[in-house]
Amino acid sequence: MAQLRAELLKQRSTRTGLGLFATMLGLVVLAVFLHGFGLSAEDLAGTDVQLMVFGRGEFLAAIFAALLGAMSFTAEIRHGTIRSTFLVTPRRGRVVAAKVAASMLIGTGFGLVAGAAAVGAGAAALRARGIDVQLDGGDYMLLVLGSAVAAALLAAVGVGVGALVRYQVPTLIGICAWLLFVEGLLVGDVGGLGDVGRFLPGAAAAAISGQGPGTLLAPETGVVLLAFYAAATALTGALATSRRDVG
Amino acid sequence: MVKRVDERGVPVHADADPVVKVSSLTKLYGELVAVDDLSFSLEAGTITGFLGPNGAGKTTTLRLLLGLVAPTAGEALVFGRSYRELDQPARRVGAVLESSDFHPGRSGRDHLRSLAVAAEIPWSRVEEVLALVEIEAVAERRVKTYSLGMRQRLGLAGALLGDPELLVLDEPANGLDPAGVHWLRRFLRWFAEQGRTVLVSSHMLAEAAQTVDHVVIIDHGREVASGRLEELTDGGRTLEDIFLELTGGAS
Numbered sequence A: 001m002a003q004l005r006a007e008l009l010k011q012r013s014t015r016t017g018l019g020l021f022a023t024m025l026g027l028v029v030l031a032v033f034l035h036g037f038g039l040s041a042e043d044l045a046g047t048d049v050q051l052m053v054f055g056r057g058e059f060l061a062a063i064f065a066a067l068l069g070a071m072s073f074t075a076e077i078r079h080g081t082i083r084s085t086f087l088v089t090p091r092r093g094r095v096v097a098a099k100v101a102a103s104m105l106i107g108t109g110f111g112l113v114a115g116a117a118a119v120g121a122g123a124a125a126l127r128a129r130g131i132d133v134q135l136d137g138g139d140y141m142l143l144v145l146g147s148a149v150a151a152a153l154l155a156a157v158g159v160g161v162g163a164l165v166r167y168q169v170p171t172l173i174g175i176c177a178w179l180l181f182v183e184g185l186l187v188g189d190v191g192g193l194g195d196v197g198r199f200l201p202g203a204a205a206a207a208i209s210g211q212g213p214g215t216l217l218a219p220e221t222g223v224v225l226l227a228f229y230a231a232a233t234a235l236t237g238a239l240a241t242s243r244r245d246v247g
Numbered sequence B: 001m002v003k004r005v006d007e008r009g010v011p012v013h014a015d016a017d018p019v020v021k022v023s024s025l026t027k028l029y030g031e032l033v034a035v036d037d038l039s040f041s042l043e044a045g046t047i048t049g050f051l052g053p054n055g056a057g058k059t060t061t062l063r064l065l066l067g068l069v070a071p072t073a074g075e076a077l078v079f080g081r082s083y084r085e086l087d088q089p090a091r092r093v094g095a096v097l098e099s100s101d102f103h104p105g106r107s108g109r110d111h112l113r114s115l116a117v118a119a120e121i122p123w124s125r126v127e128e129v130l131a132l133v134e135i136e137a138v139a140e141r142r143v144k145t146y147s148l149g150m151r152q153r154l155g156l157a158g159a160l161l162g163d164p165e166l167l168v169l170d171e172p173a174n175g176l177d178p179a180g181v182h183w184l185r186r187f188l189r190w191f192a193e194q195g196r197t198v199l200v201s202s203h204m205l206a207e208a209a210q211t212v213d214h215v216v217i218i219d220h221g222r223e224v225a226s227g228r229l230e231e232l233t234d235g236g237r238t239l240e241d242i243f244l245e246l247t248g249g250a251s
Helices: A002-012 A016-038 A047-054 A056-079 A081-088 A092-128 A137-165 A168-185 A201-208 A219-243 B058-065 B108-119 B123-132 B148-160 B178-193 B205-211 B239-246
Strands: B020-029 B032-042 B047-051 B073-078 B093-096 B166-170 B197-202 B214-219 B222-228
Touching: A002 A016, A002 A056, A002 A092, A002 B108, A016 A047, A016 A056, A016 A092, A047 A056, A047 A092, A047 A137, A056 A081, A056 A092, A056 A137, A056 A168, A056 A201, A081 A092, A081 B108, A092 A137, A092 A219, A137 A168, A137 A201, A137 A219, A168 A201, A201 A219, B020 B058, B032 B058, B032 B073, B032 B214, B032 B222, B047 B058, B047 B178, B047 B205, B058 B073, B058 B166, B058 B197, B093 B148, B108 B123, B108 B148, B123 B148, B148 B166, B148 B178, B178 B197, B178 B205, B197 B205, B205 B239, B214 B239, B222 B239
Parallel strands: B047 B197, B047 B214, B093 B166, B166 B197
Antiparallel strands: B020 B032, B020 B073, B214 B222
16 A cells, blocks of 8 residues: 555656646547547448547547556656665565556546546537437446546556566557557458457457447457456566566 | 664674675676675674776675665575565665666655655655755755755665665765765764664775775675775775775776
8 A cells, every 4th residue: 555655646746647648638639629520420420430539538548548557667767766666665566566556546537537528529529510419328428437447457558568668668659559550450350360459458448438339349348358458467567577687 | 773782882783684694696697797606794883885896796786685686696685684575674774776766857855755655654754864965955846956966865865764774875976076975974974873884885995995994895796805994904005006906907
C-alpha cells in the first residue's frame, strides 16, 4: 500500500499525467467531430458507424492509458529515479505491482472521461446535422464503462511493456505504432489465418465498449482476453525487472 | 537506533556483523571483468574512501552492495544480509549514486515525499532533511531549476530520510564548489562522529585525504591496498604517491 501511495504521489507531482489527459481529451473531441461532421449523413445513420464514432473515446483513452502506464516505468529509467525507488523498495515486484495499480486507477479515470466526452460530442454533432442517434442507454453505458475498463487494462499492459523495454522513446513509439497502425493491418483475413485481428489487444479493447458488434468479440469476451494480455505483460515485466541489473 | 560505544569510546554495533562485508565479490559483463574477487569490510564509525582510477569498478561495487546489480560470484553484505533482504532498508542505509537522479519536473520536496511515502517515513522528516542539507528555500522549485550543488544536496537529503547508519556516496564532491566541498566534509565528519559509517568513492585524492580515515584502493576490479589512512601514509608519503604507485599511474 505504501508503494501504491508513492506511485500515486509520483504521478500527481509532475505534469506528465495532466498533459496526457488534456491531449487525450482534445483529441477525443477532435476525432469525434471530424467523423461526426466529415462522414456522409448516410454513413452516419447506421448503428455500427455511430458506435465507431462514439467509440473514439475508448480508442484514445486506451492509447493514452497505455502511454501513461508505460511512462510510469520508463520515466524512472530515463531520469534515474529507478535507483532510489529500488533502494527504498528492493522487492521490485512490489514496485511494478504498485505501478500497475496506480496506472489502472488513473486509466479508469481517463476512460470514464474520454468515453463520456465522446458520447457527448458525438450526440451533439449528430443533433447538429439532424441525424437520429440509433443508440440506447445500454449502448451509452457500455461505451463509457467499457472505455474505463479497456483503458484500465491497457494501462497495465503499458506498465508491462515499459518494464520490458525500459527505454522511453522506443516504448512509446512501439505502443503508438501497434495500436494505431499494426493492428489496423491485421484486421480481416490475414494470410489465410482467419480473422486474427479481433483477438489483438486494441481490438479486444474496442469490443469491451461495444464497438463492431458482429465483427469484434462480445464485450465480456473482450474483457477476459484483454485481462489476460494485461496480466501476461505485467507479470513478464515484473519478472524481467526482478532479474535485471540496474546500471 | 541507539548508537553504543565501548569503554574506549569506539562505537560498537548492535550486532556482531560488520557494517559492510564484501567477500570474493566478482562481476562479469560478458568478457569484461568489472569486479574481480574483491573483499573488504567496514567498521562502524569510520569514513572509508573507496578509491581507484576511472573504470576500476568502484561504481559497480557500490551497486552490487546496494542490490541494484547481482554478483556473478561472491557476496556483498550490509549488516550481515544482502541489501535486498533488509527490512526497511532506507532506515539502515542511505545512498547517493548519481548527481541527478531526479525527475526534472518534480519539486525537490515532492521527490523526497514520494520516497518517504514508499519507505513509510513521516513527511515531517522530509522537512528535517531539507533543513539539514540547507535547501528548504528551493524545496518547492522543480529540480530542473537546481544547480548541480543543490542537486547533490537533494540527493543527500534523500539518502538521509531514514536516518541511516550507513551512508554510501559515489563521487559526491563532483561538481561542488569549494564551499560545497567544505560543507560536505564537515557533514560527513559529523555523521561518522555519531558512530555511523560512511563509504565514499572518489578519485579526488587531495579531497579524500582530508575527509576519510580509512581507504580501500582498487584497480581493474581488484583490491590493491586497504587500511587506516594514517598507517598507509606513514613515512611521509601522500595518498597520491601511494595511489599512483599502486595503480600504475606513477611517472
